[in-house]
Amino acid sequence: MAFKSYMDVALEEARAAANRGEVPVGAVIVGPEGIIAQAGNQTRELNDPTAHAEVLAIRAACQALGQERLSGCDLYVTLEPCPMCAAAISNARIGRLYYGASDPKSGGVAQGPRVFSHSQCHHVPEVYDGIAAENSEQLLKEFFAERR
Numbered sequence: 001m002a003f004k005s006y007m008d009v010a011l012e013e014a015r016a017a018a019n020r021g022e023v024p025v026g027a028v029i030v031g032p033e034g035i036i037a038q039a040g041n042q043t044r045e046l047n048d049p050t051a052h053a054e055v056l057a058i059r060a061a062c063q064a065l066g067q068e069r070l071s072g073c074d075l076y077v078t079l080e081p082c083p084m085c086a087a088a089i090s091n092a093r094i095g096r097l098y099y100g101a102s103d104p105k106s107g108g109v110a111q112g113p114r115v116f117s118h119s120q121c122h123h124v125p126e127v128y129d130g131i132a133a134e135n136s137e138q139l140l141k142e143f144f145a146e147r148r
């Protein structure tokens, strides 16, 4: 089966987040049948520091499936997950993680705490980085440039 990227959907969620005044990060959860859930950052709107795109998408997908794990599902996110989201991805038993731009400031996958390489991390997804990274970076740059 040919690989189909859902990063374009994640990028749309990131753009929508920027239009709401949120940091532009978007996430999509895909199962064998296709998209299960998609979300953008909502920390400001919800007054919730844990309302990152990945966490919201995981919650929505688990609700939709009526289960606490997402084994066999893939997560696409426009930015390298932070340590909190990486832990949530592991707890959700996500099969494959595809992310766009790397995040030297807050990332927790390829840098910083490197959550998936800890011995306490019980489930490690396959990780593919740099997917449409330029688009993700551009969105973030524009967003923060407008706020300076």
Ligand SMILES: [Zn+2]
Residues within 6 Å of the ligand: 052, 054, 081, 082, 083, 084, 085, 086
């Ligand atoms: Zn996060």
